[in-house]
Amino acid sequence: MPLYRDDAIVLRTHKLGEADRIVTLLTKHHGKVRAVAKGVRRTSSRLGARVEPFMLADIQFYEGRNLDIISQVETREPYARRIAEDYSLFTAATAMVETTDKLVDHEKEPAYPQYRLLHGALGALSRREHDAGLMLDSFLLRSLAIAGYAPSFDDCASCGAPGPHRAFAIAEGGAVCEDCRPSGAAAPSPQAFALLSSLLSGEWDVADASEERARREAAGLIAAYAQYHLERKVRSLGLVDRG
Template identity: 80%
Template structure:
């Protein structure tokens, strides 16, 4: 069986038999990989804590017929330990890895950009650089953009007319002008559009200075946009703690 090694982020795990787990990894060079980690549920296992969701690891695997086999794991960044200390961070990270798992649909296909984005987002969360909900929202917008679903917040998504515009259509790709606006379209405030643009571009000075109302409105639009274009529900989004740390 060919042996290979890669950096990887643990996306999820589930039990296999009495002592094993199936680990889903997003790797730097090999895309998404599903592998068996044997014996990790035993108390004597030294690998168990290293293959928890959110961990950044250096992993060695053997190629298998259906599933690869984990042979060695070394911790590179213990994101899981830091993130698990805070409920808002934990729920945001859970939604991130679920989204990454759904966006990278096929195994063993290159997904370097998605890996790099998730790595950066989990690192930002673990260092408490920004409010967790906004880190999540920025990750969702940018990961969708990488996958070919970048929303428009300035130009009309239908006719290309220069904005600013006052309507947003989830199914239509973002902002739309009055001429293209369908009945029932959302009408976000200008401050919400500004925040959406900042989150997509990574303008954290503007995003961090935003108020609570635009943050709530932007989060709702981003969640709807994400699930529409993924064509499936991201279950973790319903559990995300949106409590602003500034209020605590």
């Protein structure tokens, strides 16, 4: 069997048989990989804790016909251990990996930008660099932008008319002018628009200074925007603890 090795972030796992797990990972060079971790549910297994969601590991794989097989695992960053200590961090990280799993549809196609973004986001969460909800919202916007769904928060997403504008239309791709505004478009506050823009661009001084009302507005719009463009529900977004 061909052998390969790569850095990988564990996205999710599920049981296989009595002692094994199927592990879905996002790798640095091989895109999304589904592999069998044999015997990891046994108490004697040395691999079990190393292939839990959010862990970053150096993994050796054997290529299989349907699923690859994990043969060796060396922990690179124990993000899961730090994140699991705080429920708000845990729920934010869960939403991050679920979104990544849905965005990276095809297995073994290179997805390095998404890998790099998720690596950075989980690291920032584990170090508690900012509010967990803000870090999640920034991650969602940036991951969608990488996938080609970058929203506009200034110029009109439909006609390009210079902003700022007062309306936000999810299907149109963000801020819209009065001429392009469809029925039912949201009307976020200027503070929410400013927060949305800062989360996408990484202006953390603006994001950290934002008020709770603007954060709630922005979070609702981001969740709706993400699920619209993913064309599927991100179940873990409904469980995110925003303090």
